[in-house]
Structure formats: structure tokens, C-alpha cells
Amino acid sequence: MDKCKLDFLSEDIVLEHSIFELQKAMEKGITSSKEIVMAYLKRIAIYNKSGPKINAICEINPDALFIATTLDKERKQKGARSCLHGIPIVVKDNIDTGDKMHTTAGTLALKNSYAKKDAFLVKQLKTAGAIILGKASLTEFANFMSTKMPNGYSTVGGQVLNPYGPNKLDVGGSSSGSAAAVAANFACASIGTETSGSILSPSSQNSLVGIKPTVGMVSRSGIIPISYTQDTAGPMAKTVEDAVALLSVMMGIDECDAVTKNIPPGVGIDFSASFKKDGLKNAKIGVCKEFYESINKEKKLIMENAVNDLVKCGAKIVDIPKIHTHEITLSYEVLFHEFKHGINNYLNDLSSAPVKTLKDVIRFNLENKKVALKYGQDLLEASENTNGMLTDSKYLTELIRDQHYSQSAGIDAVMDKYDLDALLSPANYGAALPAKAGYPSITVPGGYTKSNEPVGITFTGKAFTEHRLVELAYSYEQATKHRIPPKLSY
Template structure:
């Protein structure tokens, strides 16, 4: 039997601070929050069964019960002190003017590397940036506010998007500590680096979350926590106001419990931004509403390629192979045309190629980000962050900072011959001789991969992927599959992913005690 979580208590209200008397006295609602979709929430608010204030209150109560107590999942790093006040204001606006759209009054957690020009910090999980307040909203935060979404807070993450050192577990940050997987805390990994985003959504601690990805950082936590993650085409969503890793591959994207919710959230985030020139490539290729592509019969006649030669034969267990083969049968049952052995010619070479792109781009991008912080913020360069880390080895350097140090040793100008050659090779192997070649040669609508095996090649190409729950091992560990495609193929990927999800409904929420 599901445990009922009642509205926010006065003690939690005191913790959050600055709550009005109306907020503290928020009436109870019979709305069932667990596994509720955006459509469910909007229908309840339209009927008067639910208010945004009550919705935020219930999520805050679940955060108290399961993230900070109980299993102590540690996925939420910081709560927006104005969340309840914003919810109240949006409830008033709904009554006076009607909803702005499907995200009106819906709580969203942002990964802690996404700027918000409010009372929340943006630290990328690092103690070095723990006192940093952004001067302005990121493009992502602005779009969410325009859509009427409530920024509930910041999600914990793998520090510096897992580019601090080698050997650091996914979901660990010096500022926030270790995020735990809700399916078996302390046993199953969370994936990274958008660990808190994935765990909080899976555990019903928020309606929706935003993650970021450079190579697998949305897809991996989606896989490990049995949720849906969309890693968009680089250029679909502006990176302005996001603590960077590598500009050639960085992007933000949705993490949700359903494909439909991911489609709603994705549409709210698109747009051309003068501060991020790559968004100019999205003109006439992006949509502000992806819900028309939610087709139950989206797999009928779709040509789905399986690159078995490399991606299927390495990196997955025998049990996962059985689950993957069952997924293939599911796709066939929905009318998909399976093109087996649609191998990617460059896959092996790309997997063996140790690209230096991250090392060179991280210093340039991080220094640029730091230069845009408040004038009195003491850390101005990557070197300053390293010096800060060295002031307290126990707190700041539990796993070291090998990657930061290697990046700081580069020129910082991107004139290095190795960088230039490696970047061009990445594009050749991932695009020209990789995904582009394979999809055109076999006339494919999408590629199907077990778990997130395509993360590297799709990320280097800057191409989209969507991960969808596909079952569980006998031990209860989540398993997922990923659909990938060429640039700006989000509509097709959403269509096939939604059709698969609706035919199977593999996701089972974690049991939280």
C-alpha cells in the first residue's frame, strides 16, 4: 500500500522561511502525487481538486520524508526559498487569466550547474562554487519561468559533470555528498552526472527535472533510475548560463517519468539565443511543442536499426541481452521493421580513440564562465578552483582533481594541434563515417542500442538520443534502451519511444521506505 504524504508541515515551513500564512495553512488534497503526469496535474488544477501550492507542498514533504530522512537519497541539493510563494502567485494568475500552458504551476528541479538569478546557488556540486550566486537566469531557467513552471530547487550531481578526477563515483559531489539509487540505495549506482535529477524524478520528489549531458550524463541516470531522458541535438537548447564541461558536446535536456512529459518539457526549452551561436542551426528544425509527435502507432513501419557487431556484443550482461532481445520483439509486435546488424563502420575505431577534446575545452569554457560571475567572487580561473581545492584535501579532494589539473596545463587558446586534430576526428568518426553513414545506408528512422551504449558516438556527433525504461534484472536493477538518430530527429525519436512505452509500460516506481 502506498504511503500517503500529507501537505507541508509547519516545521518544514519554518525551515524554508519566508512563507505566508496562506502557505502554512494550505488545505489538504486527495490528489495522488505518485507517478502523476503533467496532464494529470493540469487536469486536477483545472477541476479545482489541486492547487500549485498544494502540489509544491506535497513534493516538499516527500523530499523531507525520503531525501533527507528514510532512505536519505540525497538527490536534492537546495530548495528554492520562494517556491511556495511563486506557487501561490501562479494559482492567482490561473484564476484571473487562465494557465500559460502545460507547465503552469508545475515544479521542476534543475541540475546544480544551471544558473538561476534568484536565491539559489549554482555550484556544479563543488565547494569551490558553493557561495556563488548567478547574476541572471540561464536561458533554460528563463524559458521555464516564461512557461509558468516553478523552479523547485537544485539537484545534486556528480561534481563538475564528472570532469574533476578519475575514479569518482557517479552522483558524488564535495558540496552535496553521494546520491543514492532509490531501487537499492548503496548497492545500485545512480549513473551520472545528472544523478540528482534522475533520482528525484524516479522517486517522485519532483514533477520534472532538467539534466545536462556532455557524454551520457542524461542518458545514464535515466537508465539507472528507470526514467525517461532526452539528450537533444546540440543547438536545440541554449547553453547560456550553464557551468560547462566541453562546448562541442554540452547540452541541457529533460528527465521525466514518461515520454509525454519529456515532450512537454522539451518544447518549453527550445529557441534561438544570441548568446549561444549554435542555436542558430535549429532554425526551422525545432518545435515549441513536441506533443503532436506522441503517436501510439509511431512504430508502425518505422525502420529501426540494430548495430549488433559492436554495441550489442560488448559492455552488457547476458541478462541484459535477454531483456534487449525482448525489446526487439516488442518493437516488431508494434509494426517496426527491424534492420538487424546495421553496424556503424567507425564504432570500434571511435571506441579505441582517446580524444583530448574535453581536456582542452574545459579550461577555456570554465574560465569564460567564471569571468561572468559577480565581480567580487574570488575565483576567476580554473587555476583558482584548483588552489581552493588544495586548501582542504579532506573536504574538497576526497577523490582528487586529476582531470582539473590536466586541463589547467593546456594553453587555454584551443590552438593546440592535438585538440584541432582530435575534434575533427571526433566529427568524422561519429558523423560522416558513423551515424550519418549508417542511417542513410540502411534508410533508418532510428538506431536502437542496449542501455546507453551509444552515448559516446551520439555525444561526439552532437546528435539526439532518448532513453526509455525496458525492464529490470532479477535483482531489481533497472534496464533501459536508447533510441538514437541524426541531427534534429527529436520528433522521430519521440514518436518511436512513445509507441514503445505505451505498448510496454515497463517502468515500475521504486518502493521507498
């Protein structure tokens, strides 16, 4: 790649600019959506497959420039549809787009698969004027293929690298490409998915804001599934405001997904009241030491500094005991059953893939094992070995147990007992509990280790408390301004 051949196109158009900054620039005629798309494409051309080879983007939307041109014309004639009008974003490659791009989950069996229509959240984004610039690579099958697979690897996409340290730092999983793409300025923001930690982990590792919403805030329709009870999509961006801009558009009632009908009236419609710099004043934040057991001393120090910053902002810190995490089942039984049931339904509806069931996928991988099974497929096989019936007594027993000890006897109980606004945890190390509960979390950049590894701090709350979590995260973000962009070189 000869970088000089693109010197006529300035990367400054997009470098570290927020959604709202880009929107203002377009409104003033300083730039256009088409120019912004080209600037991001330049970054992708230089750094995605060459240079440091971040490898975050696995496919580009061939219609992106045409869509941008159309939206530029529409802006002049009618004005902007929303704050996302003409803004290029990328979506994780397990989210359906009914266009010229594939939806593969990073697995060879779906390499040539096209979705019949947009996922509900993609339809929402497009209606708001956002441009789906491309698909982001991921850990294969959203990290539910093999226990030996490293974060960011897939057969189709290869290995995603962390822009903060391509040769030494974990990129996080499974929404690895979604995070690395935003950190490397390949797109303004992105969409990831989470079953347990898959938005929080890569957001933390790439110094981003990541929001894992309450299950039901965002429709699951059109997303290659793992778990009915835990799956959700969520935004990843450089700022709290940008992440919220995506979330407020993505959410909505989807007639094809019953869980979206549980959104309480008024939740998520308008987050403007949550953007308060003094949002931490008198807030009660619970700190549970069990979430710190797996992190090293350097990261613990970052968390201690974060707690000190919260106190300076007026928050009250409450030390709390264990939150029944010892009661949560450690087995994958619930996920194994729900994955087999869900993936069989998804595959059966595809007309462009050579597989129709999970059993077909396993067989396909064995037939192509030199390419497809670099790290094995033990999770797929374990799922296939279940009966796939959601009437199974072991499945139902563990599901009910997890729901009880994560919700009413877990997060709800401890937050009520101590009158908390949120729980605090490092990165994704407290993700399992809200994942089982289906409760929301938001991670915000909290600092860096000596090796330049980003560390996020994460706020977790009860169901549908996104407004309060955003208020806390925004206040912390504005008080600390920890995020520093990575230094990429060709």
C-alpha cells in the same frame, strides 16, 4: 523526521502523476500549485535527507511557495500560460538560476556562488509558468573532476542514491540528482545536462524517460561548461509526453548562443503529431552489437525482449556492423581543451566566488584537500595542463577527426546506407558516438533485472530528428508500459 506530523498533507496529490494530470487537477480546482509544491516538499522532507536518504535535492527554492501562490492567482484571473503553469520541477546544480539559490556544480570552491541571472532555458521555463522547486545534486563538475569519482558524488551534495536500490544500485551520472528526484517523486520532472551519457545514464538507472537533444536545440548559456561541441541540457521525466513538454519550452533561439540559430524551421515547435501509438509501424531500427559488448547476460536478455516488442509493434530490425566507433579518439584531448577554455570564461564572469580560473579551483581544492579531494582531481589537473588554446594543433586534429567519424562517416553514413529511422542501444552504452556528433538520443524504460535495476532502451538519430525519435519512443512506451515506481520506506 516525524512522518506523522505531516499526515494532514496527502502525498497522493503528486505520487506518479504526470504534468498533464496535475494540470487537469488544477484546472478543475481539485488541487492547486501551492498544494502540489507542499506535497513535493513533504516527500523531500521524509526521504531526501532522512529515511533512505536519497540525497537528490541539494537546495530548495525559498520562494517556491510564494511563486506557486502567485501562479494560482494568475490561473484564476487569466488562465494557464502553458501546460507547465504551476508545475514544480528541479534543475541540475550546474544550471544558473538568478534567484536565492546557489549554482555550485557540486564543488566546494563554488559553494557560496550565486548566478547573476537565469540560464536561458530557466528563463524559458519560468516564462511558461514552471516553478523551479530546487537544485538537484550531481556528480561534481558534471563528472569531469576525477576518474575515480563514483556516479552521484560531489563535495557539496554528498552521495546521491538510487531510489530503486539505495544500498546496492548505481544511480547513474552525472545528472544523478535530477533523475533520482523524479523517480522518488520529489518533483514532477527535471532538467539534466549531458556531455556524454549524463542524461541517458541516470535516466536509464532510475527508470525514466530522458531526452538528450541535438546540440543547439537548447541554449548552453548559463550552464557551467565542459564542452562547446558536446554539451546540452535536456529533460528527464516519467513519461515521453512529460519530457517533450519540457523540451518544447526549453528550446529556442538565444542571441547569446549562436548554435541555437541552427535549428531548422518548424523543428520542436509542435510534437503533437509524434504521439502515435502506431509510430513504430514500418520503422527501420538499426541494432549494432558493439553497443552490447559491455552489458551482462541479464541486460542483454532485456534488450532481446525489447527488440521482440519493437517487431510486434511493426518495426523492422536491421543488424548493422560497427559504426566507425574504432575511429573515434579515445583520449579526452578535445574535452580537456574545451573545458579549460569554457570554465575560465564562466568563472571570470562570476562575482560571488573566490576563484576566477581553473587553476584557482585546483589550488583551492588542494588547500582544502581533506574535504574537497576525497577522490582527487586528475581531470581538472589534466585540463589545466593543456595550453587552453583552441588553436592547438592536437585539439583541432582530434576535433575534426571526431566530427567526421561520428557524423558524415558515422551515424549519417550508416543510417543512409540502411535507410534507418533510428539506432537502438542499451541505456547509455551507445552514448559516446552521438555525443561526439552532437546528435539526439532518447531513452525509455525497458525493464528490470532480478535485482530490480532499471534498464532503458535508447533510440538515436541524425541531427534534429527529435520528432521521429519521440514518435518511436512514445510508441514503444505505450506498447510496453514497463515503468514501475520504486518502493521507498521510512
